[in-house]
Amino acid sequence: ATTNLDTLHAALTDIETITDPNQVAKLSQDYHTFSPVLVPKLAGKVGDIVVRPANEAEVIKVAATCAKLRIPITVRGAGTGNYGQCVPMHGGVILDMTKMQEILWVKPGVARVQAGVKLATLDKKAKGSGWEMRMAPSTYRTATIGGFIAGGSGGIGSIQYGLLGDRGNLLALRVVTLEDEPRAIELRGDDVQKVNHAWGINGIITEVEIPLGSAYPWAEVIVTFDNFMTAAKFGQSLGNADGMIKKIISIFASPIPQYFSALQQYIPDSTHAALLMIAEPSLELLPGLVQQYGGQITYQKPAQEAGKGLNLAEFTWNHTTLHARSVDTSITYLQSIFPADKGLELVEELYDYFGEEVMMHLEFIRVNGRVVPAALQLVRYTTETRLNEIIHYHEAKGVFIANPHTYIIEDGGRKVIDPEQLKFKEMVDPYGLMNPGKSKVLEFKVN
Ligand code: FAD
Structure with missing residues (x-):
């Protein structure tokens, strides 16, 4: 070697x-x-x-x-x-790939960039002409667009636009193959799914064409509640209000907000919290809805101060886990999507069943046109066996778990081997050299 x-x-x-x-x-x-x-x-x-x-x-x-x-x-x-x-x-x-940072063009509602462009850089550039990223992970300041597409799934903005894998959230990709004579192939339309969330085993993404959303002035708001399920119902209700434009609806069961030391003064001990990003034109409607659920608005930052002081987005999605782990490294997490028909019922049942062993952190997202609670629950880890028991208990109740405790792609969110991805893989990576060891079916063919 x-x-x-x-x-x-x-x-x-x-x-x-x-x-x-x-x-x-x-x-x-x-x-x-x-x-x-x-x-x-x-x-x-x-x-x-x-x-x-x-x-x-x-x-x-x-x-x-x-x-x-x-x-x-x-x-x-x-x-x-x-x-x-x-x-x-x-x-x-x-x-x-981080040297490939060129933004090739931004047109109304769509941009084309090289794979190493940072999400925040594209977002900033698009905002200059009234557009922005439809969705981004809470790591948008450092993460690349190629990495988001190959390894991520959604995030800030998914309440409005759904997940990255949803039809229409990715328009085209250019990938380099690992054939004897490597080519660059352009994939458009549904063909992008051959490489979407493929963890870099299906070709090297060099360029991405991604649709953009309207850049609203986003206000950031914290609301607190005495009761967790009331907070969850408020989140669902705000999610369902189609006329109110939002970018984040994150709900945290006590004691999670106590891990957010920078937010301590806005979230009294033992209360449950909602962290929100709402378009300013929709803000006028918020106090009425908050009142209906008995909440208290404790913090509000206007869009014009975005980028100054606290940045609520960086407490949501998997940043929640980051903050919790900075206080207690024994904490880990799950990634779940609750079913649309009985989402909140199951949230309540599991919240009651696990108590503080599995602390509820909900992220409302849009799935097939409906707003559902997804969750990145914080787990007080004891053993791998117990963690698997917790995962299986959720699955038995009908909760979808994208297991973040495996490095095998099919055992994570994907569950099954996508035959289209497999066919594409066999063509572009005939020697099994791309990120070998991450898929069940395709083992490294050399050695
Ligand atoms: P990397 O980690 O470098 O790569 C990810 C995968 O993509 C790897 O398999 C890699 O091989 C492959 N890859 C990278 N570039 C290419 C390319 N050009 N061609 C082919 N394959 C490629 N994820 C979310 O989806 N939503 C979230 O809200 C979110 N929040 C997070 C919060 C924290 C605190 C942390 C630590 C992670 C979070 N993540 C989240 C996961 C991750 O940050 C994102 O998915 C991010 O977009 C990954 O981008 P990256 O550039 O760091 O990719």
Whole structure:
């Protein structure tokens, strides 16, 4: 293998590489550390070399060299993924895409960018012409668009637009293959699903065409409640109010808000909280709805102060887990979607059943035209067996769990092997070199 790597290094002299072992080890990591189950399983997994292509021609050159020498490639954006998606299981090349940062164009309602563009950068650029990202993970400040598409699922904005995998939320992708003679293939329409959320095993995304949403002035609001289920019902009701435009409806059962030290003065002990982002034209309607559910508005920041002081978005989605873990590292989490017909009933049943072992953190999202509670519950972790019991209990009740404690793609959110993705995989990665070890069906064919 060493000679192969030397050959690789020699072939890539005009492309930036990193071989310093400390740097390579750092760039082999992601945020799977949120999972006590994944940490021991991924310990010590490092790449051999980091390669940083500046453009698609360089990506093709790296791909051709790796295909010829049968060296695995693990693609990396910002490395903020939570499932060890960009931790290399079999060494090889870490392909760092962060130099490919060009915003190719922004038109009304759509943008085309290179894969390494940061979500916040695209958002800012689009806002200049009245548009913004439809949805973004709470890591938007650092995460790349290629990493979001290959490894993420939705986030801030999903209450309005649904998830990334929903038809229409991704318009086109350009991917480089790992064939003997690598090509760049453009996928449009439903074909984008061949690569969407494929964890970099189905080609290297070099460009993305993504639809945008209207850029509203977003106000940030905290509402507190004495009763958790009242807070949850308020969230559902605000979600259902189609005329009120919102970007985040996050509901936290006590004691979760106590992990948000910066918000302490707005959330009294033992109360439950809603963190909201609402379009300013809809704000006038909010106090009436809050009153109907017996809540208290304790904090409100106008859109014109966005970017100053507190940023409520960075307490929602998986940032909630980040804040909780900064206080208590034994805390981990689940990712759930409750069924549309009996969502809140099940939320209540599971809230009562698990008590503080599984603390409720709801994120309302739109699924197939209906607003449902999704959740990133915080779990007080004891053992892997107990964690699996908790997961199975939810599933038996009809809650969908995208298990964040596995690095096997089919065992996470996907559940089944998508035959279209598989067919595409066989074509673009004939030697099984792309992020090997992450899929059940396709094992690394060399060694
Ligand atoms: P990486 O972690 O670098 O990569 C993710 C996956 O994509 C890997 O499998 C990698 O191989 C692949 N990949 C990266 N670039 C390419 C490319 N160009 N071509 C092919 N494959 C590629 N996720 C959400 O969906 N919603 C959230 O709200 C959310 N909140 C988070 C909060 C915290 C605190 C943390 C730590 C994570 C959160 N995440 C969330 C997960 C993650 O931050 C996002 O999914 C993010 O968009 C990933 O982007 P990245 O550039 O860091 O990708």
